[in-house]
Amino acid sequence: MSELVRPWQRKDLLGLEDLRVEEIRLILDTAETMKEILQRPIRKVPILRGKTVVNLFFEPSTRTSASFDLAAKRLSADTLNLSAKTSSVQKGETLLDTVKNLEAMKLDVLIIRSPSSGAPHFLAKRLAAGVINAGDGSHEHPTQGLLDLLTLRERFSNLAGIRVLIVGDVAHSRVARSGIWGLTKLGARVSVCGPPTLLPLEVERLGVQVYTDLDKALRETQVVYVLRLQMERQARNLIPSLREYAQLFGINRERLRRAKRDVIIMHPGPINRGVELDPDVADGPWSVILEQVTNGVAVRMAVLYLLCGGEAVSG
Amino acid sequence: MAERFLLTGGRVIDPESGRDGEADLLIQGNRIIKVGNIRKTLVKSAQIVKAKGLLIAPGLVDMHTHLREPGREDEETIQSGSRAAARGGFTAVCCMPNTEPPLDDQAKIRLIYERGTPYARVFPIGAVSKGREGQELTEVGDLFRAGAVALSDDGSPVANAELMRRALEYTRLFGLPVVDHCEEPTLFADGVMNEGFVSTRLGLRGIPNASEEVLVSRDLHLAALTGGRLHLAHLSAGGSVSLLRNAKRQGLPVTGEVTPHHLTLTDEALLSFDTNAKVNPPLRAQGDLEALRAGLADDTIDVIATDHAPHSVVEKEAEFDLAPFGMVGLETALGLVLTELVHPGRLGLIPALRAMSLNPCRILKLPFGRLMEGGPADLVCIDLNKIWLVNPDQFASKSRNTPFTGRRLKGKAVHTLVDGFFALRDSRLDGS
Amino acid sequence: MPSDEKAQVMDARTLDRVLSRIAHEILEHSKGCPDLALIGIRTRGAYLAERLAKKIRGVESLALPVGVLDITLYRDDLSSVAHQPVVKPTQLPFDVQGKIIVLVDDVLFTGRTVRAAIDAILDFGRPRAIQLAVLVDRGHRELPIRADYVGKVVPTTQGEEVRVRLSETDGMDQVSIEDLKSK
Numbered sequence: 024m025s026e027l028v029r030p031w032q033r034k035d036l037l038g039l040e041d042l043r044v045e046e047i048r049l050i051l052d053t054a055e056t057m058k059e060i061l062q063r064p065i066r067k068v069p070i071l072r073g074k075t076v077v078n079l080f081f082e083p084s085t086r087t088s089a090s091f092d093l094a095a096k097r098l099s100a101d102t103l104n105l106s107a108k109t110s111s112v113q114k115g116e117t118l119l120d121t122v123k124n125l126e127a128m129k130l131d132v133l134i135i136r137s138p139s140s141g142a143p144h145f146l147a148k149r150l151a152a153g154v155i156n157a158g159d160g161s162h163e164h165p166t167q168g169l170l171d172l173l174t175l176r177e178r179f180s181n182l183a184g185i186r187v188l189i190v191g192d193v194a195h196s197r198v199a200r201s202g203i204w205g206l207t208k209l210g211a212r213v214s215v216c217g218p219p220t221l222l223p224l225e226v227e228r229l230g231v232q233v234y235t236d237l238d239k240a241l242r243e244t245q246v247v248y249v250l251r252l253q254m255e256r257q258a259r260n261l262i263p264s265l266r267e268y269a270q271l272f273g274i275n276r277e278r279l280r281r282a283k284r285d286v287i288i289m290h291p292g293p294i295n296r297g298v299e300l301d302p303d304v305a306d307g308p309w310s311v312i313l314e315q316v317t318n319g320v321a322v323r324m325a326v327l328y329l330l331c332g333g334e335a336v337s338g
Numbered sequence: 339m340a341e342r343f344l345l346t347g348g349r350v351i352d353p354e355s356g357r358d359g360e361a362d363l364l365i366q367g368n369r370i371i372k373v374g375n376i377r378k379t380l381v382k383s384a385q386i387v388k389a390k391g392l393l394i395a396p397g398l399v400d401m402h403t404h405l406r407e408p409g410r411e412d413e414e415t416i417q418s419g420s421r422a423a424a425r426g427g428f429t430a431v432c433c434m435p436n437t438e439p440p441l442d443d444q445a446k447i448r449l450i451y452e453r454g455t456p457y458a459r460v461f462p463i464g465a466v467s468k469g470r471e472g473q474e475l476t477e478v479g480d481l482f483r484a485g486a487v488a489l490s491d492d493g494s495p496v497a498n499a500e501l502m503r504r505a506l507e508y509t510r511l512f513g514l515p516v517v518d519h520c521e522e523p524t525l526f527a528d529g530v531m532n533e534g535f536v537s538t539r540l541g542l543r544g545i546p547n548a549s550e551e552v553l554v555s556r557d558l559h560l561a562a563l564t565g566g567r568l569h570l571a572h573l574s575a576g577g578s579v580s581l582l583r584n585a586k587r588q589g590l591p592v593t594g595e596v597t598p599h600h601l602t603l604t605d606e607a608l609l610s611f612d613t614n615a616k617v618n619p620p621l622r623a624q625g626d627l628e629a630l631r632a633g634l635a636d637d638t639i640d641v642i643a644t645d646h647a648p649h650s651v652v653e654k655e656a657e658f659d660l661a662p663f664g665m666v667g668l669e670t671a672l673g674l675v676l677t678e679l680v681h682p683g684r685l686g687l688i689p690a691l692r693a694m695s696l697n698p699c700r701i702l703k704l705p706f707g708r709l710m711e712g713g714p715a716d717l718v719c720i721d722l723n724k725i726w727l728v729n730p731d732q733f734a735s736k737s738r739n740t741p742f743t744g745r746r747l748k749g750k751a752v753h754t755l756v757d758g759f760f761a762l763r764d765s766r767l768d769g770s
Numbered sequence: 771m772p773s774d775e776k777a778q779v780m781d782a783r784t785l786d787r788v789l790s791r792i793a794h795e796i797l798e799h800s801k802g803c804p805d806l807a808l809i810g811i812r813t814r815g816a817y818l819a820e821r822l823a824k825k826i827r828g829v830e831s832l833a834l835p836v837g838v839l840d841i842t843l844y845r846d847d848l849s850s851v852a853h854q855p856v857v858k859p860t861q862l863p864f865d866v867q868g869k870i871i872v873l874v875d876d877v878l879f880t881g882r883t884v885r886a887a888i889d890a891i892l893d894f895g896r897p898r899a900i901q902l903a904v905l906v907d908r909g910h911r912e913l914p915i916r917a918d919y920v921g922k923v924v925p926t927t928q929g930e931e932v933r934v935r936l937s938e939t940d941g942m943d944q945v946s947i948e949d950l951k952s953k
Contacts, residue, residue, distance in 0.1 A: 070842070119652070119656065140541045141611030223538040
């Protein structure tokens, strides 16, 4: 009656860079079955009953922590939401102190978001519990990458050859990096576009095409993934002003007219309306942004299930 | 009578004179009495130390070490650092002034000498600027008379070009070199590793090669302007090597230094977010590593120095962004140089030893780095073929922050003699 | 995997006759009630439910609603099981409220699968009744669960396995007893 031998072997989900294609597909397929649960009258299954899932967020984020919290609850797990300030040893509780406290709580899964790249890896090495990276610095945000893949898969069924353009601050974007890894592994053709100050060095070595002309890029793509522009970039001379950024790189209706007819708009949220994305495009018929959010809960349910199911195996 | 030792059958190398051959050494007190074919029967009451199969060379001299005394004695003290030096084959180290408080006046320079131990000679480097704040020149004459062997604000660059100019000019009174840590502060900003493909993959803020090259270039112009003695600390970028090479071709009396870790590792060592590989200047790309090796081989780079930077476990075991920069190096330097450069034929044995003993002494005008009759008994006996694994739990240093744990090295110091005292004997520290 | 077939319990023809009998029994007990529905437990139970629905259609021209249930997310043994099952979708294209549900599975053993299936169905609504139809009852119950319709009672030991093969999944119809392979 039971099926395949352990398809999921990893203790943690730290990023998409190291995942094999089969692992990504397994998560997406599992997420699809999780979506069905969300349509039921009782949107809950007992599979993680008795498990403890802790959200440890060093950066504020209502939407991601709420999405994980909901996902865990839908699987009947007990959840705990902690927000903390990251601090060095001189100033207070270090990450290592936090690790020791967490171990004492006997949790099963830790979800961490941190402004420091590599923080989830630090924790994964030291905790027996499974660790899920909810965003580490500018490094990766794997569940975001996965929910974006699921959303695209619903639209295109096969992602091989699909052209996706990522626009914006790629240099500082963990969403872009996870997206690039996931999309290229599934065969999509990824390109990036943004001001040179916001494109990281040697980005083409990630397997992407670099466009400097946004209008040309828009003409040649099927999906536009718009990245959030963070306000601090202006302070560091990376862009002269938000106003100029919006003029040169903002996605608005006028610009889209020059693109392919059926281009799809995606955004990881929250949107700086009027800066990187105009409200009428965000809310318009091309946008799949709300689908992304729905898929977020399903993907996170899938990841929690896969990490919790079966004996813990070091990944 | 002072103690006598007769080292027999070793291969004696002196980079200065070019000596390289089997010879015996007779040591009395703290001097080398005789080098050559010594009949044991003719020597009375000397302890015989069999050195067959060992290389005997002038004790290694590290001109760039961080001892954390005063201020961070939990990380390292003058004593623990000296013991670490002895274990690594070093008979002398020069300690940088970025202590707490910094070594910016004569009292603090003297303090270092007062706290010296028999394990290694410790020569303090004084700060260029008061408080290492980069604003006002220290009282260089005082520092010199108290025994500072060079000036540096290491840890930080001398960012103010005018100050660097005046430091290079003023130190001419004393013949002191100015050692600059070349880093342009605004280009460095809040970077934590080399800017390149690896930093793009890891999403960590990068420090471009230009950050170092810009300051190297500036300093070379200032050296030409002032006639001062410039020494470029821990070079990491390929472009810096080219700049230095050109300057030397033009006859500038400039010298440069590189660490064993920059000769061994690239930024790929950071792919696992290992904070022990987080150093300043950062480990860079393969092309830079090769340029550094080439620079050593053609004498563009004069010195191999460790930049030994101890840090407590508590501080290093943290998120990558938050961990301090630096790795320890005294106890792995010789092993790395032999394993990565000498044994594979990338660098000759004598040039390697010269870069680690004679050249630093020439730059700092120290009477060491040479092995000769009548000279000081500062020696290292090296087993060139000894295979060992790096194990930080065995370090004499108080700190453990090395990325080389478990690495297999070939070549190790077996005896270290400092001023005629066996600080290290048969791989064991005296008193341990 | 090498199989140690010890005995064949049903061949294709027998299996078909057994299903016909069960179909008649279901109809007999329901007294023509229109609120009947079949739910097959993945994987083979689902195919058996389809076959039963087809037979019932053949006998009384009654098109019963058929659903497929994946009970993976209701299991109680996930932490201790060596294999991690892949979750497949559940499809119930009808409202369970007020219905007489006949759960269909291939082998009834400890009863835990059926317990999980009951919990799953109750999360969808409140049926009037739940009944159980199984092809084989091999004994060794660990919960107080019994089948209303049984194809065949097959006594087994703990070291044995009842292997059901269906043409939809295994290319042939057969039920056999085999030795359990230690994995």
